[in-house]
Amino acid sequence: MPENRVKELVRLLSQSKIVLSGSIDEKALSGIDVELLASKVIEARMGSTAALNIVTLEEILKVLDSLKVEKAPVPIEVIRSADFRPIAAETEAKYRMFNTPSERTEGTASDFVSHFNSRLKKIRALIETRRDYGLIPNLEATKGFMNGREVSIVGMVSNKIETKKGNLMIILEDETGEAKVMIMNGTSQQARELFEKAGNLIFDEVVAVKGKISGPFVIANDLIWPDIPIKQRKEVDEDVSIAFMSDIHVGSKRFMKESFSNVIRWLNGNIEANRDVAGKIKYIVMAGDVVDGVGIYPGQEAELAIPDIYAQYEELMSFVDAIPEYIHVFMLPGNHDAVQLAEPQPPLTSDLLKDFRKDNVHILSNPGNVTLHGMDVLAYHGKSLDSIISMVPGLSYAQPEKAMIELLKRRHVSPVYGNAASSTIVPSKEDNLVIERIPDILHMGHVHKNGITNYHGVEVVNSGTWQSRTDFQIRQGHIPTPCVLPVYDMKNHIFNSINFNSGA
Numbered sequence: 247m248p249e250n251r252v253k254e255l256v257r258l259l260s261q262s263k264i265v266l267s268g269s270i271d272e273k274a275l276s277g278i279d280v281e282l283l284a285s286k287v288i289e290a291r292m293g294s295t296a297a298l299n300i301v302t303l304e305e306i307l308k309v310l311d312s313l314k315v316e317k318a319p320v321p322i323e324v325i326r327s328a329d330f331r332p333i334a335a336e337t338e339a340k341y342r343m344f345n346t347p348s349e350r351t352e353g354t355a356s357d358f359v360s361h362f363n364s365r366l367k368k369i370r371a372l373i374e375t376r377r378d379y380g381l382i383p384n385l386e387a388t389k390g391f392m393n394g395r396e397v398s399i400v401g402m403v404s405n406k407i408e409t410k411k412g413n414l415m416i417i418l419e420d421e422t423g424e425a426k427v428m429i430m431n432g433t434s435q436q437a438r439e440l441f442e443k444a445g446n447l448i449f450d451e452v453v454a455v456k457g458k459i460s461g462p463f464v465i466a467n468d469l470i471w472p473d474i475p476i477k478q479r480k481e482v483d484e485d486v487s488i489a490f491m492s493d494i495h496v497g498s499k500r501f502m503k504e505s506f507s508n509v510i511r512w513l514n515g516n517i518e519a520n521r522d523v524a525g526k527i528k529y530i531v532m533a534g535d536v537v538d539g540v541g542i543y544p545g546q547e548a549e550l551a552i553p554d555i556y557a558q559y560e561e562l563m564s565f566v567d568a569i570p571e572y573i574h575v576f577m578l579p580g581n582h583d584a585v586q587l588a589e590p591q592p593p594l595t596s597d598l599l600k601d602f603r604k605d606n607v608h609i610l611s612n613p614g615n616v617t618l619h620g621m622d623v624l625a626y627h628g629k630s631l632d633s634i635i636s637m638v639p640g641l642s643y644a645q646p647e648k649a650m651i652e653l654l655k656r657r658h659v660s661p662v663y664g665n666a667a668s669s670t671i672v673p674s675k676e677d678n679l680v681i682e683r684i685p686d687i688l689h690m691g692h693v694h695k696n697g698i699t700n701y702h703g704v705e706v707v708n709s710g711t712w713q714s715r716t717d718f719q720i721r722q723g724h725i726p727t728p729c730v731l732p733v734y735d736m737k738n739h740i741f742n743s744i745n746f747n748s749g750a
């Protein structure tokens with residue numbers, strides 16, 4: 247915390263070209279999170295077009311007041327604009343939902359063995375479907391092979407070791423044994439390319455290796471990921487759209503309530519800008535961290551505007567309740583929500599939602615699937631982005647869509663297990679986190695940064711956040727993109743990103 251809060255406030259405001267008029271007493275700021283105060287003031291003035299952005303002492307005191315802990319959620323009141331005739335209200339909803347099954351096991355070593363065997367079997371089948379590589383049935387079978395024999399094998403990456411000579415040794419495992427795969431650090435272009443490719447290997451993923459037997463090793467000449475084939479675009483006749491949200495973090499002091507309320511007002515036709523876009527929205531997918539939760543990390547209490555978990559969901563549902571009823575909302579949990587952390591996460595319980603029930607509001611597991619007018623949406627909160635970003639060279643939080651492509655290539659939403667940054671999993675008999683069915687749209691959140699791309703015909707979207715930047719994120723050099731709503735026009739196959747951060 248800075249020694250001089252007034253000075254710090256002035257400094258932070260000036261970064262956004264906001265000047266403080268009048269002098270504020272150091273005492274008035276005692277015990278105040280100045281960075282949070284500044285971000286709230288900046289948020290409140292986002293829409294201002296004044297050449298000189300002057301903030302008065304009265305405004306600061308007003309924001310200071312709003313930072314006090316909310317005693318009870320204040321429901322948002324929205325009335326549908328009388329002259330708003332949304333196309334989506336006239337269009338029949340067509341949806342089917344699929345939860346990811348996760349039968350619980352004891353979590354014993356043998357449960358993990360059968361879980362990973364299931365992963366191996368499924369991804370091996372996906373690799374074989376792509377092309378006939380003549381895969382050897384199992385790793386044990388390679389043991390009797392003569393030197394020089396060409397083989398194609400499949401296994402799970404259990405270790406990556408740099409040898410003294412600078413080569414890379416990969417240990418592949420399957421249900422019968424292991425294989426030591428050498429990637430030579432050669433000078434030819436082909437060798438360099440393969441070595442670079444091998445740098446992308448991550449723990450616990452399943453890959454195929456083409457190579458030659460050499461004593462106890464397989465000398466690799468190619469690595470094959472299951473990947474996805476080019477997918478044909480599904481045509482949708484109805485002129486409707488899907489809005490994607492995640493990481494709303496209701497209950498956090500940094501939840502950008504005004505901006506989020508504006509989305510709800512906009513959906514009700516009460517905001518002029520992009521009203522035609524609002525009128526086409528038939529579906530909203532919320533990919534987790536819908537509330538900030540309680541006890542998620544040490545010291546979180548100081549960051550909470552609503553310290554009670556039930557009150558957090560109550561406030562969230564007051565927003566959801568104000569969404570027009572012709573819009574279907576699909577909501578799944580994330581790592582901040584009050585369900586088990588191990589994935590697949592079950593849907594939010596009716597206990598948490600205080601029996602909130604509406605025909606247009608649907609709760610889903612994480613990951614969860616929903617088919618909308620024939621288009622398959624795979625929604626996953628995205629906790630595994632932490633581990634894949636930390637392990638694959640060239641990935642960063644600035645471009646989550648690239649990390650999402652890496653997950654598609656591996657045909658698994660959460661491949662890394664047992665790494666400090668990895669997600670925990672339920673060791674169910676079957677690995678249900680394998681992406682067996684290729685979605686038309688892959689939606690994630692978690693990293694608080696919007697990103698949109700298309701990979702082999704799959705629309706890839708990260709829907710950012712509705713929470714302002716935290717100290718932690720600033721220290722990490724991570725710049726989130728709060729309050730940007732991606733909306734997918736299903737008929738024309740285009741994304742519109744609507745910025746609610748500027749008071750739209």
Ligand SMILES: [Fe+2]
Binds near residue numbers: 629
């Ligand atoms: Fe998250």
